[in-house]
Structure formats: structure tokens, C-alpha cells
Amino acid sequence: MSSTNLDSADLKAVGRGGLIREDVMNQIWDISKIPLPLTDAIGTESSKQEYKEWTLDALSPPNISNAVVDGADASGNNTVLGARVGNHHQISQKVVQVSFRADVSDVIGRTRETSYQVMRRQQELRRDVDAIALVNQASVSDDGNTVAGKAGGLPSWLVTNAAAGGTAGGFSTSTGLTVARTPTAARALTETLVRDTVQSVYQQGGDATIMMSGPGVIRKFSEYLFTSSARVATLMSDQGKSSEQATALGSVNVFVTDFGTLKLVPNRLQQSHVDSGSTQCYDVFIIDPTYLALSYLKGYRTEDLARTGLSERKQMSVDWTLICNTEKSHGIIGDINPLLAVTA
Numbered sequence: 001m002s003s004t005n006l007d008s009a010d011l012k013a014v015g016r017g018g019l020i021r022e023d024v025m026n027q028i029w030d031i032s033k034i035p036l037p038l039t040d041a042i043g044t045e046s047s048k049q050e051y052k053e054w055t056l057d058a059l060s061p062p063n064i065s066n067a068v069v070d071g072a073d074a075s076g077n078n079t080v081l082g083a084r085v086g087n088h089h090q091i092s093q094k095v096v097q098v099s100f101r102a103d104v105s106d107v108i109g110r111t112r113e114t115s116y117q118v119m120r121r122q123q124e125l126r127r128d129v130d131a132i133a134l135v136n137q138a139s140v141s142d143d144g145n146t147v148a149g150k151a152g153g154l155p156s157w158l159v160t161n162a163a164a165g166g167t168a169g170g171f172s173t174s175t176g177l178t179v180a181r182t183p184t185a186a187r188a189l190t191e192t193l194v195r196d197t198v199q200s201v202y203q204q205g206g207d208a209t210i211m212m213s214g215p216g217v218i219r220k221f222s223e224y225l226f227t228s229s230a231r232v233a234t235l236m237s238d239q240g241k242s243s244e245q246a247t248a249l250g251s252v253n254v255f256v257t258d259f260g261t262l263k264l265v266p267n268r269l270q271q272s273h274v275d276s277g278s279t280q281c282y283d284v285f286i287i288d289p290t291y292l293a294l295s296y297l298k299g300y301r302t303e304d305l306a307r308t309g310l311s312e313r314k315q316m317s318v319d320w321t322l323i324c325n326t327e328k329s330h331g332i333i334g335d336i337n338p339l340l341a342v343t344a
Contacts, residue, residue, distance in 0.1 A: 047296060050088065213266070
């Protein structure tokens with residue numbers, strides 16, 4: 001602060017906030033407006049009841065002894081009944097309440113506070129559903145009193161192509177519910193685990209096209225593919241004589257196997273879980289998106305709530321469930337530590 005002239009510091013020092021006006025950009029910068037990796041990849045269905053059911057069927061293995069005598073009478077019965085499975089719906093919601101005065105105030109970055117809050121909470125609600133669908137939670141029936149219904153997450157469905165580790169969950173025909181899988185000790189991902197799971201899905205009739213997990217796991221797998229052990233990818237710089245800037249290729253986002261081409265999808269919304277000890281880890285999903293969908297009893301909606309005072313109240317909600325058309329079309333490699341390097 002100068003003693004010979006009035007400067008900026010003098011103006012700022014005037015009581016009650018100074019005399020210099022604030023200079024705040026009239027814009028909100030947001031880095032969380034990201035895609036919905038699972039939702040965007042799979043199908044959408046509609047429901048008519050809280051308990052969504054579907055039937056399963058599969059072709060029998062080839063019968064290499066299938067030969068009959070010329071002119072023989074037809075005998076036997078090769079019909080197959082299949083199975084009937086289902087998943088409960090889950091209601092997810094967000095609520096906003098904004099006072100009348102706050103709604104009409106001149107606020108940085110938005111015109112109306114209520115509209116802004118509704119828009120942001122709608123985005124959060126969609127992110128919640130995308131994340132919950134991959135959580136290892138068993139399905140739960142809503143009792144209309146204290147127990148909220150829950151949709152069985154993808155890990156609770158996968159049994160046939162569940163890579164070694166922990167105990168698989170699955171659908172219980174006696175209860176009509178899915179059972180959460182039991183984690184094992186966190187471990188490193190291996191190329192063999194990925195290849196074996198893709199092969200297992202293929203042999204069951206699926207055609208997996210997506211490998212999805214937390215960002216750390218996908219990065220470790222990409223890094224591994226550049227190592228001498230993998231013998232798959234090569235680090236290179238695309239220079240040549242082009243006047244364009246050189247491009248260094250340092251990642252792999254597609255992995256071609258003998259049984260399908262996998263798109264490596266890092267999912268920032270997928271939540272980690274604790275293994276049988278206390279280590280944070282992720283599941284790795286091998287997905288055939290043709291046989292996976294989100295089903296809605298009532299889709300995303302926003303409704304006004306009754307006013308009880310000087311404020312606006314709005315509720316955003318969605319009544320949804322996960323349809324795993326056939327769990328044999330997908331695979332899971334459970335409990336992968338994202339800090340451990342991938343090995344062969």
C-alpha cells in the first residue's frame with residue numbers, strides 16, 4: 001500500500017467489502033458432464049410390472065451320434081423348456097428445494113436457480129443408474145414399508161463365465177432373487193484371464209465386444225500390451241514428412257482375441273469395492289451388449305411437489321431394472337487391484 005497516492009489496495013481496504021467490483025465469469029465450468037458408458041452401450045426396454053421377468057433358452061450341444069436307421073419310426077423327445085428368471089425394479093430419485101427469493105436472485109452462471117438445480121440433478125440421477133447397474137448387489141423385493149426394492153446388479157447375475165476367485169452369485173429359482181457374489185483377495189489382472197473369459201463366453205454362444213472396468217484397470221491392461229511379454233502392440237510415433245504435428249501412439253483401446261474383438265472401455269462411474277480383506281478393487285466385465293438392457297416401469301421424469309412454504313420443491317425419479325437376457329453371454333473377472341501390473 002503506497003503512502004503517497006490512493007491505490008488499488010486502498011480501494012479494497014474500504015469497510016464492508018471495499019469499493020472495487022467483483023470480476024466473476026458468468027459461466028460455470030464443469031468436468032463431470034461425462035458419458036454413461038454402460039447405458040450408452042446396451043439396450044432399452046419397458047416394463048409393465050415391478051418384477052420384470054423373461055425366459056431363457058439355449059441350443060443343446062451338437063450330438064455327434066445323431067444317426068438313425070433308414071425307415072425307422074420317430075422316437076424320443078428333444079423339446080427343451082428353458083428357464084424363467086426376473087429382476088426387481090429399483091426407484092432412484094433426487095429432490096431439490098429452492099426458496100422463491102433464491103430462484104429470482106441474480107446468480108452467477110444461470111438464469112433460474114430452480115431450473116439449474118433440476119438439470120444438474122437429472123444428470124446425477126442417470127449417472128447413479130449407470131453405476132448401480134454394475135454394483136455387486138442382490139435383488140430385493142420392495143415391501144412397501146421399510147425395505148426399498150433393489151435391482152440385482154450385473155455381478156449378481158454372472159455364474160457361467162466367472163473367472164476363478166470368490167464365489168459366484170446367480171439367480172435363485174426358489175426365491176426369484178439374485179445373490180451377490182462373494183469377493184476373494186484382490187489380485188492382478190492377467191492376459192490369460194481375459195482370453196479365457198472371452199473364450200468361455202464364445203463357447204457358450206455369446207459374442208463379447210466390450211471389456212469394461214475402472215480407469216486404472218484399463219490403463220494397466222493397455223500398458224501391458226506394449227510390453228515384451230504381450231507381443232501385441234508397439235509404441236510408435238507417426239512422423240514421416242507430413243507438416244502435421246507428430247502423433248505418439250501410446251495406448252490400446254481395442255484388443256483382438258481369437259474369439260472376438262474387445263473395445264476397452266474405462267468407466268469412471270463404475271465403483272470400486274473391498275475384497276475379502278480391505279483392498280479396493282474393481283470387477284472386469286466382458287460384455288455382449290446385445291443381451292443386456294435397462295428396463296423402465298416409469299422413465300426419467302420431473303414432478304412438482306406440494307408447496308409447504310416459500311419455496312419450490314421438485315422430485316426427479318426413475319423406476320428401473322437391469323435385464324440380463326442370458327448371463328452366459330457375459331463374463332466377469334472379479335476383484336482386480338488397479339495398482340498391480342498386468343501379467344501374462
